[in-house]
Amino acid sequence: MGNKNNLGKLKGFAIQFLPYSEIKNLDGDGRIKKILGIILGNSILILQGKLKPEEESRLIGDTMAMIGHVKSFKGIELAVIADSKEGFLGKMRKGIVNALSGGDLGAITIIGPASVVKEIKRNPKKIELLLS
């Protein structure tokens, strides 16, 4: 992960892992507040599971509202890694697990402040975090 040539320039950042259980019982507002709180602390967040599409768009909207109001905040970099190429049985099994757990635990969401994460490069086979 990261660009080897840029490592010497980094001033320091933290990577925070958030298990799904931490946001499971929060409503959309609470989830976004919690995520943005971590991002504003200059941490890269690795979230177990993924947000609902409407929560994702809300996260983008709230991020936009904060640019210009929070000093040095330029937005976020966001990527969700989820296995979408499953057969019928795989989808059914995943559906049952998701219904029991209350979220898509097979997915991972990576969110970082744009001032720290320059780009999240992804293709079907790999994901790369390019740091500022």
Place this chain on the structure above:
Amino acid sequence: MVVKIITNFFKRMFSTIFKGKEDIKLGFYGPPNAGKTSLANRICKDWTGEELGSVSKIPHETRNVQFKEKVEIEYKGKTMTFKMVDTPGISTKIDYEDFLKYNMNKKDAKKRAKEATQGVIESIKWLEDMDMVVVVLDATENPYNQVNITIIGNLVARKIPVLIVANKMDVKKADLKKIEAAFPEYDTIGISAKYGKNLEEFYESIFKLSKKL
């Protein structure tokens, strides 16, 4: 109670009668600089003789939702009337310093960045009001961008029919197959809004998509 039931019945009846006469709200969504306005302009110019908005190489040129009402499109003897809704590009980050590269002064760059952030919020708000959406992607860029996935995910969640357009097919490094592979569940067509290439197939796809309404 009885009055309420009767009122609701008439409301439903009138909305059904008049819904058929309303223009279909066709939204153009996508990341900045994918060519949403270029495509909307091309369509509007073809069918109304007027363009919809200005285009620029500088990202976030469209910073307000802009409309063109009563755009009548004819395809193989059938006519449909659309309300074209061109939206600001959706992105997760906006840095005014990026605009300085385009010889913009700091004050103007900051103003553009502020308006761009408001534009993104406006685009997202308008999503649920669309009847059909064309997601315009730049065929020369990597399609595995979370913004694209978020837009499509929101449209699917709201049961809004989606057509994916891979624009800039006139550019050598454009890769239609890569976009098709990224979104295999959706109809994808390659076009060049700049040169009006493959617009016939686009209109055919729009008419096909309208059957899902």
